[in-house]
Amino acid sequence: MKETLAKFLQYKWSQVILFTVFVAVSSAALFFSQKSVTAFLLLLSSLLILHYIKLKNVTKWIIALGLLFILIPFASSGGPAFQSYMDVATMVGIYVSMALGLNIVVGMAGLLDLGFVAFFAVGAYSYSIFATPQAANFMPFGTYPLGGESFWIFLIIGGVVAAIAGVLIGIPVLRVKGDYLAIVTLGFGEIIRILFNNADKPVNITGGAMGIASVTPPEIFGIPLIFPNQFYFVTLVILLFTIFTVLRLERSKLGRSWKAVRENEIAAQAMGIPLVKTKLLAFALGASFSGMMGVVFAAKQAFIDPTSFTLLESFTILVMVVLGGMGSVPGVILGAAVITILNLQVLTELATWVNQLSFGGVISIPEALSPAKMQKFIFGALLVAFALYRPKGLIPAKNKIFDEKKLKESSTHKDFKTTDQKKIQS
Amino acid sequence: MLLEMLQSLPQVLIDGLALGAVYAVVALGYTMVYGILQLINFAHGEIFMTGAFIGTTFFILLMGMGWVSSVPQIFVLILVLIVTACLTGLLGMGIERVAYRPLRNAPRLIPLITAIGISFILQDVIRFIAELSSGNYIVTGPSLFTDQMTISFSSLSSIFNDASFKTSFLIVLVTAFILMISLDYFINRTKWGTAMRAVALDRETASLMSINVNKTISITFFIGSALGGATGVLFAVQYGTIDPFIGFILGMKAFIAAVLGGIGNIRGAMLGGILLGLLEMFASANLTLLTGGIFGAEYKDVFAFSILILVLIFKPEGLLGKPTAEKV
Structure with a gap:
C-alpha cells in the first residue's frame, strides 16, 4: 500500500491532481x-507543498501568484x-520581507x-513623522501632515534612509570581527530605540514614549487605504519585489562575494574581493528592505x-532566519511565516483555549504558564x-552546482565544436 | 558647572564603585570564557540573574526560620554566597556541556546563537518560577545591612558634598575584591590556573602536555559562573529589587567592561569594570549638566555603548590587552 502510494506520488500529474484537491478542499x-x-493555515501551507511539486519554476510561480492574489483573499x-x-x-x-533582509x-x-x-x-x-503634524515641530518649511499619496514616495525614502543608517552603523562596525559585531549591532539597536524613546525634548521629533498616533493612511487614485485587505495587496507587491531582488542578488557577483566573505574573510580578500564595500552593501541592502516594510507597518498600524x-523583535527576526535556514531564500520565507503565525495566531488561540478550559474548571493552568507568555x-x-541538531x-541553502566538464566545453571548445558541427552538417 | 560636578563627585565615586565592582566580577566570567574558547557567553548575564534569584530565595527562606535572626547577618550572607556560587557554577558547567561543547568545531556563528537561545530559556524559566511562587516576577528580597553611613567629605574641603551609603555598599565592595584577588591567585599560582592559561594559549599543544582540555574548560565555566552567581547575590543585597530581565543589559555592560580592559585579560576585566562603573555613574549624574539639558540620565546606556564603539575603533585590544594578528 505504502509503496504504491509512494510510486503514485512520483508522477507529476498525480502530484498536481492531489495538490488541486488539497487547495480546493481547504479553500472551500x-x-x-x-x-x-x-x-x-492549510490554505497557506499549500504554498509550501507547491515548493516541492515537480513542476517547472515558471509554472510554480504562476500558480503561486494565482493563489496569493486571487484565491487566498477570495476564500x-x-x-x-x-x-x-x-x-x-x-x-x-x-x-518575511524583513527576514529576507536579515538573511542577506x-x-x-x-x-x-x-x-x-x-x-x-x-x-x-x-x-510617520512626515505623515502627521509631528514634522511641523522642527521643519522650517512645508505644510504637514503630507497627503496620503506621499506614501509611495516614502516607500523609497524609507528604504534609502534605512540603507544610510545601515552604512553609518556599518562603518565603525566593519573594523570589528564576527562576535564583537553581534554586541555592537545589539548596542546600536538599543541606542536607536533609546533615541526614539527620548527624542521628544528639547524638540519634539518622535513623540517620545507616547509614540505617534493617527498616521495619514496611504492613498491611491484618491482611494484611502485603511483596511487590512487593501494593505495585503500593497505588502504582497513589495514582498514579490523583495523576493525577486534577493533571488537575483544571490546569483550575482555580489552574492557570490558575500558567500566568499562568509566562508573565509582572509581568503576572500586574497581573491580580490573588496571586504569593506561588500560588507557595507550587505548592511545597506538588508536594511533597505526592512526600512521599506517599516513604512508599510507604520501606515497599516496608523500608530507607532x-x-x-x-x-525581542530583533531576536524574533533572527529566529526566523535560523529556523528557516541561513542563506536559503525559500527556507527564510517558511521560517518567517511559521514564526509570525505562531506568534499572532497559534499562541493567542492556544491562550484563549487554555483560558476557557480553566474558566470551565476542566483543568487549571496557572496564569504564568499561559502560552501567550511562553x-x-x-x-x-x-x-x-536548531543550532544543535x-x-x-528547515530548508537548507543550496549552492548552484556547476558541472566542470560542461563549463570547460562551453568556454574553450565552443568555437571548435560549432565549426565541427557545421562541417558535419554541410 | 564644574563646581556642581565637584560637589556631587564623592557620591558619584561611591555609587560608581559599587556598580563597578559588580561589573568587574561579571566581566571576569566573560573574559575567562572568551580567553579559553573565543566565545561570547551571552548566557552569562542570565547566570548572574539566576544567582540573584537563588540568593534572594535563600535569604527569604532563611529569614523565615527563627534561629537565623540570632546569627550575625554576615554569616548568613557568606552561607548564601557559597551555596549560590556552587549552584550557579554547576548551572554554567551544564550549559557548557549541553550547548557549547557539541559545537566546538562548528562555525563561530552557531554557538553564539545557542548562547542567545539559552539566555532566553533561562529568562523565561526564572520568570515562570518566580511568577508561579509569588504571583509577580519582580521580587523584593529582605532588607539587609541597611545602616546608613556618611563620610563627611565636606570637612576635607568645602567644595565637596557629603556622601552617604548603606553598609551593604561596603560588603559588596569587600566581597568583590576578595573574589577578584582570590581569582587572580588561582589563575596565576595554582596548577589548575596554569592549565587554564595553557588551554587558552593553545588548546592542542596543551592537550599534548597531558592537560585534560574538556575538564579545564568545564572548570573555567564553573568558576566564571560561580563568580557571576555570587555577584548576583551581592547585587540583590545592594539594590533590593530584582526581576528576570536585569541580566541581559547588565551582562552587556559587563562585556563592554571586559572589552574595555582587554578581553581575555583577567586584570583588564577588573580594571575595565571599575572604570565603566565610575564613568557610567558620572555620566548619569552629569549628562544633563554637561549638555545643557539636551541629553539626560536616560542616555546612560547609550553612553556605555559608545564607549564600546570608541574602544573598538581606536584600541580594539583594550587597555591592558595585547594586539593579535589574525592567522590564516
Whole structure:
C-alpha cells in the first residue's frame, strides 16, 4: 500500500491532481466556515507543498501568484473573520520581507546583526513623522501632515534612509570581527530605540514614549487605504519585489562575494574581493528592505511607539532566519511565516483555549504558564534545538552546482565544436 | 558647572564603585570564557540573574526560620554566597556541556546563537518560577545591612558634598575584591590556573602536555559562573529589587567592561569594570549638566555603548590587552 502510494506520488500529474484537491478542499472549508484558523493555515501551507511539486519554476510561480492574489483573499472573504485573516497575512508579508533582509546580512554575508529592528524603526518613523503634524515641530518649511499619496514616495525614502543608517552603523562596525559585531549591532539597536524613546525634548521629533498616533493612511487614485485587505495587496507587491531582488542578488557577483566573505574573510580578500564595500552593501541592502516594510507597518498600524522595536523583535527576526535556514531564500520565507503565525495566531488561540478550559474548571493552568507568555521560552528552545541538531534549518541553502566538464566545453571548445558541427552538417 | 560636578563627585565615586565592582566580577566570567574558547557567553548575564534569584530565595527562606535572626547577618550572607556560587557554577558547567561543547568545531556563528537561545530559556524559566511562587516576577528580597553611613567629605574641603551609603555598599565592595584577588591567585599560582592559561594559549599543544582540555574548560565555566552567581547575590543585597530581565543589559555592560580592559585579560576585566562603573555613574549624574539639558540620565546606556564603539575603533585590544594578528 505504502509503496504504491509512494510510486503514485512520483508522477507529476498525480502530484498536481492531489495538490488541486488539497487547495480546493481547504479553500472551500475556509470560505464556508465562520472562523477556522486551521483551514486558513492549510490554505497557506499549500504554498509550501507547491515548493516541492515537480513542476517547472515558471509554472510554480504562476500558480503561486494565482493563489496569493486571487484565491487566498477570495476564500477568506467568506466569513466575518476576513479582516483578521488579511491582517495576519499582511504581517506575515512584512516579517518575511524583513527576514529576507536579515538573511542577506546573517545568512549570506555571515555578519551576525542583533539590532536589525533598528532599520525597521527608522523606516516606520520616517513615514510617520512626515505623515502627521509631528514634522511641523522642527521643519522650517512645508505644510504637514503630507497627503496620503506621499506614501509611495516614502516607500523609497524609507528604504534609502534605512540603507544610510545601515552604512553609518556599518562603518565603525566593519573594523570589528564576527562576535564583537553581534554586541555592537545589539548596542546600536538599543541606542536607536533609546533615541526614539527620548527624542521628544528639547524638540519634539518622535513623540517620545507616547509614540505617534493617527498616521495619514496611504492613498491611491484618491482611494484611502485603511483596511487590512487593501494593505495585503500593497505588502504582497513589495514582498514579490523583495523576493525577486534577493533571488537575483544571490546569483550575482555580489552574492557570490558575500558567500566568499562568509566562508573565509582572509581568503576572500586574497581573491580580490573588496571586504569593506561588500560588507557595507550587505548592511545597506538588508536594511533597505526592512526600512521599506517599516513604512508599510507604520501606515497599516496608523500608530507607532518605541515598544514595537525592542530587542525581542530583533531576536524574533533572527529566529526566523535560523529556523528557516541561513542563506536559503525559500527556507527564510517558511521560517518567517511559521514564526509570525505562531506568534499572532497559534499562541493567542492556544491562550484563549487554555483560558476557557480553566474558566470551565476542566483543568487549571496557572496564569504564568499561559502560552501567550511562553514566547521567549519557545524562541530560545527553537534556537538551541536548531543550532544543535539542524544548523542548516528547515530548508537548507543550496549552492548552484556547476558541472566542470560542461563549463570547460562551453568556454574553450565552443568555437571548435560549432565549426565541427557545421562541417558535419554541410 | 564644574563646581556642581565637584560637589556631587564623592557620591558619584561611591555609587560608581559599587556598580563597578559588580561589573568587574561579571566581566571576569566573560573574559575567562572568551580567553579559553573565543566565545561570547551571552548566557552569562542570565547566570548572574539566576544567582540573584537563588540568593534572594535563600535569604527569604532563611529569614523565615527563627534561629537565623540570632546569627550575625554576615554569616548568613557568606552561607548564601557559597551555596549560590556552587549552584550557579554547576548551572554554567551544564550549559557548557549541553550547548557549547557539541559545537566546538562548528562555525563561530552557531554557538553564539545557542548562547542567545539559552539566555532566553533561562529568562523565561526564572520568570515562570518566580511568577508561579509569588504571583509577580519582580521580587523584593529582605532588607539587609541597611545602616546608613556618611563620610563627611565636606570637612576635607568645602567644595565637596557629603556622601552617604548603606553598609551593604561596603560588603559588596569587600566581597568583590576578595573574589577578584582570590581569582587572580588561582589563575596565576595554582596548577589548575596554569592549565587554564595553557588551554587558552593553545588548546592542542596543551592537550599534548597531558592537560585534560574538556575538564579545564568545564572548570573555567564553573568558576566564571560561580563568580557571576555570587555577584548576583551581592547585587540583590545592594539594590533590593530584582526581576528576570536585569541580566541581559547588565551582562552587556559587563562585556563592554571586559572589552574595555582587554578581553581575555583577567586584570583588564577588573580594571575595565571599575572604570565603566565610575564613568557610567558620572555620566548619569552629569549628562544633563554637561549638555545643557539636551541629553539626560536616560542616555546612560547609550553612553556605555559608545564607549564600546570608541574602544573598538581606536584600541580594539583594550587597555591592558595585547594586539593579535589574525592567522590564516
